[in-house]
Amino acid sequence: MEGFEVLYPMGFDAFGLPAENYAIKTGIHPSIVVKKNIKNFTRQMKSIGFSFDWDRVISTTDENYYKWTQWIFLKMFENGLAYKAKIPINWCPKCKIGLANEEVVAGKCERCASSVEKKEKEQWLLKITKYAQRLIDDLDSVDYIERVKTMQKNWIGRSDGALIKFKIQSEKLKVNEDFLEVFTTRPDTLFGATFMVIAPEHVLIRNQESVISNREEVKKYVEMAKGKSDLERTESKEKTGVEIKGIKAVNPANGKEIPIFTADYVLTGYGTGAIMAVPAHDQRDFDFAKKYNLPIVRVIQPENQELRIKNQGLEKAFEDIENGIMVHSGQFDGMQALECIKKITLWLVEKKIGRPEVNYKLRDWVFSRQHYWGEPIPLIFCDSCKKLMESLKFKVQSSKFSEGEILNPGWVPIPEDKLPLTLPNVKKYEPTDTGESPLSKIDSWVNTKCPRCNSPAKRETDVMPNWAGSDWYYLRYCNPNNNQCLADPEKLKYWMPVDWYNGGLEHTTLHLLYSRFVYKFLWDIGAVPKEIGSEPYKKRTSHGMILGEGGEKMSKSRGNVVNPDDVIEEFGADVLRMYEMFIGPFNQAASWDTKSILGIKRFLDRVWLYSNKFKVQNSKFKIKEDVNVLKLLHQTIKKVSVDIESMGFNTAVSALMILSNELLNSADQKSFETFLILLSPFAPHITEEIWREVLGHKKSIFKEAWPKFDPNLIISKEAQIVIQVNGKVRDKIIMPAGTDELSAVQIALLSEKIQKFASKENIIKTIHIKDKLLNIVVK
RNA sequence: GCCCGGAUGGCGAAAUUGGUACACGCACAACACUUAAAAUGUUGCGACCGUAAGGUCAUGUGGGUUCGAGUCCCACUCCGGGCACCA
Numbered sequence: 035m036e037g038f039e040v041l042y043p044m045g046f047d048a049f050g051l052p053a054e055n056y057a058i059k060t061g062i063h064p065s066i067v068v069k070k071n072i073k074n075f076t077r078q079m080k081s082i083g084f085s086f087d088w089d090r091v092i093s094t095t096d097e098n099y100y101k102w103t104q105w106i107f108l109k110m111f112e113n114g115l116a117y118k119a120k121i122p123i124n125w126c127p128k129c130k131i132g133l134a135n136e137e138v139v140a141g142k143c144e145r146c147a148s149s150v151e152k153k154e155k156e157q158w159l160l161k162i163t164k165y166a167q168r169l170i171d172d173l174d175s176v177d178y179i180e181r182v183k184t185m186q187k188n189w190i191g192r193s194d195g196a197l198i199k200f201k202i203q204s205e206k207l208k209v210n211e212d213f214l215e216v217f218t219t220r221p222d223t224l225f226g227a228t229f230m231v232i233a234p235e236h237v238l239i240r241n242q243e244s245v246i247s248n249r250e251e252v253k254k255y256v257e258m259a260k261g262k263s264d265l266e267r268t269e270s271k272e273k274t275g276v277e278i279k280g281i282k283a284v285n286p287a288n289g290k291e292i293p294i295f296t297a298d299y300v301l302t303g304y305g306t307g308a309i310m311a312v313p314a315h316d317q318r319d320f321d322f323a324k325k326y327n328l329p330i331v332r333v334i335q336p337e338n339q340e341l342r343i344k345n346q347g348l349e350k351a352f353e354d355i356e357n358g359i360m361v362h363s364g365q366f367d368g369m370q371a372l373e374c375i376k377k378i379t380l381w382l383v384e385k386k387i388g389r390p391e392v393n394y395k396l397r398d399w400v401f402s403r404q405h406y407w408g409e410p411i412p413l414i415f416c417d418s419c420k421k422l423m424e425s426l427k428f429k430v431q432s433s434k435f436s437e438g439e440i441l442n443p444g445w446v447p448i449p450e451d452k453l454p455l456t457l458p459n460v461k462k463y464e465p466t467d468t469g470e471s472p473l474s475k476i477d478s479w480v481n482t483k484c485p486r487c488n489s490p491a492k493r494e495t496d497v498m499p500n501w502a503g504s505d506w507y508y509l510r511y512c513n514p515n516n517n518q519c520l521a522d523p524e525k526l527k528y529w530m531p532v533d534w535y536n537g538g539l540e541h542t543t544l545h546l547l548y549s550r551f552v553y554k555f556l557w558d559i560g561a562v563p564k565e566i567g568s569e570p571y572k573k574r575t576s577h578g579m580i581l582g583e584g585g586e587k588m589s590k591s592r593g594n595v596v597n598p599d600d601v602i603e604e605f606g607a608d609v610l611r612m613y614e615m616f617i618g619p620f621n622q623a624a625s626w627d628t629k630s631i632l633g634i635k636r637f638l639d640r641v642w643l644y645s646n647k648f649k650v651q652n653s654k655f656k657i658k659e660d661v662n663v664l665k666l667l668h669q670t671i672k673k674v675s676v677d678i679e680s681m682g683f684n685t686a687v688s689a690l691m692i693l694s695n696e697l698l699n700s701a702d703q704k705s706f707e708t709f710l711i712l713l714s715p716f717a718p719h720i721t722e723e724i725w726r727e728v729l730g731h732k733k734s735i736f737k738e739a740w741p742k743f744d745p746n747l748i749i750s751k752e753a754q755i756v757i758q759v760n761g762k763v764r765d766k767i768i769m770p771a772g773t774d775e776l777s778a779v780q781i782a783l784l785s786e787k788i789q790k791f792a793s794k795e796n797i798i799k800t801i802h803i804k805d806k807l808l809n810i811v812v813k
Numbered sequence: 814g815c816c817c818g819g820a821u822g823g824c825g826a827a828a829u830u831g832g833u834a835c836a837c838g839c840a841c842a843a844c845a846c847u848u849a850a851a852a853u854g855u856u857g858c859g860a861c862c863g864u865a866a867g868g869u870c871a872u873g874u875g876g877g878u879u880c881g882a883g884u885c886c887c888a889c890u891c892c893g894g895g896c897a898c899c900a
Contacts, residue, residue, distance in 0.1 A: 051899060123898075134898040181817060185895075188816050265896060269814045299814085303897090318814085396897090403898065500900060539818085539894060579894090616838070618825060622818090623893065630825060633838040636853090643853095676829085685827070688837040695837095756833045761881040763833055787867095801880055807832050811880045 035711075035740040041529055042085060043511040045092040046072050050500035051134055054407035057463045064407045064463070068095055078598055083607050083718050090514045094503025099510065100409045101454035102520050103502050106552065107401075108412055108447050109559055114437030115161045118445070121400055123469065124263075125153035130467035132404045141261055152260045155469060157402035158411060158496065162551045166190050166394045168568075169550055175567075178574040179621075182542050189543040191395025195219035196379050198310065198388035200230060200283040202238070202294075204245040212241060214283055214294070217305035217393050220315065220355070221382065222374040224287040225363040226333035227310035228323070230294045231275065233302045234259035238294075239278070247280035252296060259298040267298040273322045274298065285310075286387040288364065297322065303397050313351065320351040334358035334371045399548065401498060406463045406472045408497030412448040412455045416484035416491035420444025445494075446486045457497075471495045504545055505552035508532050508570055509562065520556070523563045530562070535571040538579070539621075546574065575681060578623040580614065588626075596626050608717035609634050615683035615716060637691055638720055641713070644698045644706070645724040663696050664747060667705055671743040674712050687716060703729070708741050753805035757782045759791040760811055775802035782808055 048071070053064040060067075072093065079086065092099055110116045124133040126143040132153070137144040162169075170190050173183050195218050202212040214230060232238055234256040239246070246252060255276040259267065275297030282291040299318060300309055313323035313330040323330050337357045352358070358371035366374050382388030402411070423435070423443040439445060448455055458479045460472050474480060474495040484491035506520065512529040513521035537546070553570040556562045581587055582594030601610045612634045618624040670693040677686035690713055697709055707729070714721040714735050725735035750771055755778060757765040765787040769778060779800055782788050792810045801809040 047900085132898080136899045138898095185817055189896085191816090265814090267814095268896090400898075405898090499898070504900090538900090540900075542817085543895065544897065545900075616825085624825075627825065627839075630839045637838085639853095680829090684825090685837085688827075691837055754833085758832080758881075761832090761879090766833070799880070801832085803832060807881095809832080809880055 035715075035736065035738065037739075041090075041511065042087060043090045043092075044079065044084070044086040044088075045090075045094070045507055045511070046075070047094045047500065047504050047507070048072070049095055049408045049498075049503060051136075051405070051407075054405055054463055057407065063459070065095065068093075081602055081607060082598060082611060085718075090511050092507060092510050092514050094507065097454045097456055098515075098517070100503065102510070103409050103498065103506070104412045104448075104453050104455060105450060105520070106506060106556065106561075107409075107498065107502070108450065108453075109561070110160060110555060111413065111438035111442075111445075111447055112436040113555075113559065114441050115164065115555065116158055116401070116438060117161070117441050118156050119159050119398075120154045121157045121159070122152040123155050123157075123404070125151045125469060127151055130469075131465045132469045135263065138263065141263070141266065149261055153469060155404070157400055158494075159398040160401050160551075162399045162548070163394060163396055165551050165554055166192070166396050168554060169396075169547065172550075172554075172569050176569050176574070177572055179576060182539075182546070182574055182576060185542045186547055189396065189547065193219045193393050193395075195391055195393060196221040196382060196388050197306070197391040198224065198286065198382060200286060200310065202242070202281055202283055203291075204242075204281050205247075206245070206280075212238065214238060214308050215306045216308050216310045217391055218310060219393075220312065220375070221378045221388065222355075222360065222363075222366075222371050223312040223315050223333055224285070224310070224378060225366075226312040226314050226331045227285050227287075227292065228313060228329045228331055229292050229311045230283045231297045231300045231309050231311050231319075231322070232278075232294065233300045233307040234296050234298055235302045236296065236307050238308070239296065242278075242281050245280045246278055248276070248278070252276055252278055255296060262298060264301055264303070267301065273318065273325060275322065275326070277326070286382075286385070293328070295322075295326070304395060305393055315351050315353055317351045317353065331362060333361060333363050335361050399551075401502070402496035403499050404465050404469055404471045404495075405497055406457070406460060406465075408499065409502055410455045410457055410473065411494040411496055411498060412453060413494045414446045414448060414482060414484060414491045415444050415494065416446050416487060416489055417444060418489040419446055419484055419486055419491075422487070446484055446491070449485050452485070471497060473497070501545060501548050505549045506556065508535075508549075509553075509556075520561060527563050527565055530566045531569060532571045534573045534575070536575045536577060539576040542576070575621070577620055578618070580617070581623055581625045583626050583628070596628075601631070605631060605635055606638075606719070608638060608720050612638070612687055612716050616687040618684055620681040620683055634687075637694065638717060640694060640698055641710075641717075642720060642724070644701070645710075645728045648703055648706070649728045660700055663700060663705065666693055666696055667708060668743040668747040671708070671712065671741045672748065675740070675743075678715065683716075690716070711735060711738050711741055714738075755782075755805070756807045757785065757788055758807065758809040759788065761809060764788055764791055771805055773805070775800065775808070778802055778808045779810070782810065 046068070048064075048068045053068055056062070056067055057064045076088075076091075080088075094100065094103065107116065124135065124138050125131075126133055126146065126148060128146045128148040129143060132155070133143060133150060138150045141150055142148065143150055170187055170192060173186060198216055198218060198221065200214045200216065202214055214232065216230070218224075239252060239256065243249065255274075275295045278294045278296055281294060283294050284290070285292055295311075299322075300307065309319075311319040311322065311328075312333070313319040313328065314332040315334060320330065322328070332352070334352060334355070335358065336352065336354065337359050355371045360366045360369045360371060360374050363374075366378060369377065379388070379390050383390075419439075420443045423439065436447070438447065458473070458476055460476060463472055465471060466475055468474075473493075480492050480495060482491055482493055483489070509521045509526060509530070513525040516522055550570060553562065554568055557564070557566070557568055579587070582596070588595045598610060609631060613631045616634060617626075617630075670689050673689040674686045677683065677689065690709075693709060697705060701709065707725075710721050710724060714725075718736070722735050725731050752768050753771045753773070755767050755769050755773070756763055757767060765782070765785045767781060767785060769781060773781070779797075779802075783792065783794065788810070792812045796812040798811045798813055800811065801807075
């Protein structure tokens with residue numbers, strides 16, 4: 035209605051666990067269920083009146099779509115961004131299947147309640163960490179709600195610090211044998227490191243096994259830690275750990291021997307999987323030191339004398355680096371802690387015991403799933419190619435092999451012209467008892483020929499995670515049926531980047547970040563035209579969830595699901611739409627309340643009733659234009675226009691109601707029509723009906739131009755000034771617009787109500803905000 | 814535990830940058846219409862004191878900054894989202 039061409043697409047992304055689990059339960063093939071559900075969702079969305087472009091619908095489970103999802107994976111492989119590594123999966127020893135995190139409830143298998151273990155498995159990973167810095171930096175160039183930017187930045191989690199080497203020596207031999215490397219953001223606290231903690235998975239435990247004197251105890255602890263998820267390991271308030279006896283570390287700053295512990299609050303995935311513990315200045319280390327009675331050495335003192343006295347008790351770690359002075363730190367004593375970070379890092383480099391380092395929390399993306407219902411990974415493992423690669427060793431760089439093949443010897447990509455690699459039919463959808471995908475049971479599919487050397491070879495049987503399809507769908511919407519490439523570059527240039535992307539907040543760190551990564555990769559390799567820019571989405575907003583009555587998430591098991599079909603049946607689609615918009619702020623969760631829906635129904639009923647006056651009296655029904663109503667009408671045009679842009683739908687509806695309360699007594703046809711146009715995006719069905727059938731217009735209301743407000747009609751000649759005395763409201767006086775402070779005070783002092791509290795004599799000062807407020811401060 | 818949000822009448826909520834707290838709607842009550850009910854319309858509706866005029870107190874809790882705080886700062890409580898294999 036404002037004259038723009040708008041691409042507003044809808045599609046279906048149905049690979050993943052829910053469809054697969056349904057198939058396991060019912061034996062119906064996921065593709066059949068997915069088709070059925072898509073049909074139903076489409077019918078429902080159409081009945082609500084969404085203005086999607088139904089010619090561009092895509093489905094990530096279609097062969098013609100996932101052909102390109104597989105193509106993207108091949109490109110990543112080719113460019114060395116995909117690699118195989120051993121990654122633990124959740125393993126249920128009784129069911130003999132791998133479990134998703136969601137299927138593990140409090141460390142137990144959701145189906146059989148036995149304890150879940152970690153099992154190492156070779157899986158494909160994507161090097162998203164290579165893009166970490168760009169994913170942070172480019173956030174400055176997009177218009178995302180602040181909350182989303184913050185969450186992404188924290189998730190990627192850049193920290194600047196230092197890598198420090200600690201020598202390890204066996205207690206008996208006193209010989210330097212090994213070393214432990216730690217990453218720390220606080221090298222300034224090095225002198226305060228009184229012990230070290232390593233993750234239970236740390237290689238040091240294996241490497242030093244022969245000299246560890248309490249081997250059994252350590253092993254037991256390591257086993258126990260295997261059963262816990264990262265979340266469980268870090269969430270427990272009570273820290274646990276075991277000292278690794280028989281070896282010690284040496285603090286390189288002061289040469290002191292310090293004990294080494296293993297504790298599950300240190301994770302392998304972050305940093306080096308080992309930390310130097312500085313109990314005086316880190317709360318977790320502090321709690322650990324208290325529990326195991328370890329020395330706590332204060333190396334930073336509060337600068338402020340008062341704070342210093344308050345802090346002497348050492349009941350808490352002192353983490354305030356901004357206001358700290360170094361103590362007990364040799365040549366660094368007396369320095370500002372903040373400044374000391376730089377100095378001590380330089381010193382580490384000089385002494386060759388450390389160096390500056392940037393670390394990210396972000397981990398590489400595990401891209402394998404041992405399931406059936408996903409895109410097959412289009413790679414083939416060939417033993418003879420592997421042997422050839424190994425024999426070539428140093429010559430491979432100048433060879434015909436891609437980076438991916440060099441990185442993953444023996445893995446050969448399927449030629450692009452053989453895509454899509456379609457999912458074969460299976461009879462059973464459960465993963466196998468080895469933890470492999472059910473695809474591994476289909477010999478005719480697994481056994482194949484190497485596309486490179488024609489030797490017998492085997493297909494990869496893992497499939498891709500659900501995210502794979504949704505990483506690039508915005509590109510496909512621009513050109514949904516292209517068989518030659520992802521999407522025609524000219525079409526991409528026309529539509530991309532996405533102007534406005536709305537989605538749930540729960541997608542902020544995973545889907546949103548993954549898709550930005552994949553887009554950047556495609557942009558780097560030229561699969562997406564350079565002109566579009568390095569970010570796929572210009573603007574990102576998020577909506578809240580509609581909860582069931584009583585504030586709980588709608589779910590079948592709770593029996594509180596509201597079916598839109600029923601609401602539409604009883605009240606109509608427009609009432610449903612407007613109720614959801616009116617329910618509360620767009621970005622906040624809201625509970626469904628069937629009672630409140632009546633307000634919207636009454637509102638639309640009144641509109642309908644009023645419109646019929648124009649019909650009955652054959653358009654002769656006419657009332658003089660009322661200046662005040664006209665002013666309100668133009669204020670509402672402004673309000674509704676602004677609110678739609680900022681997604682203040684609840685206040686836009688409220689503004690329309692306020693206008694209707696005035697207008698629907700006295701409106702002439704012209705004003706009423708303007709009101710209808712304002713209402714049309716909210717209630718498209720009823721407004722179109724009135725527009726054409728009642729008012730007799732030939733063209734659709736949606737062909738009308740969006741109304742513009744007249745600024746002259748909004749300006750007021752008078753203003754109500756709130757008069758406060760000492761900040762308390764004592765009177766409200768109407769004054770001519772633009773009254774200055776002096777006159778306002780004079781007028782205010784004439785008011786009896788004000789005279790009770792203020793007079794010329796006791797005024798200390800006055801604060802005046804033009805046309806709004808006057809505050810008189812008295813003694 | 815860590816990261817990000819939120820808390821305002823009986824209820825959903827409003828309050829564009831610190832400037833009239835509770836707009837709009839629901840529920841409730843009274844009245845009108847009706848034989849009656851529903852629907853519709855009109856009016857009232859934060860708490861306390863007061864016939865009223867008016868006053869005092871109120872935006873999760875406790876402190877602070879300010880002429881003035883729902884809004885800013887500090888500490889805390891509770892609730893929601895995320896924590897990498899639900900998507």
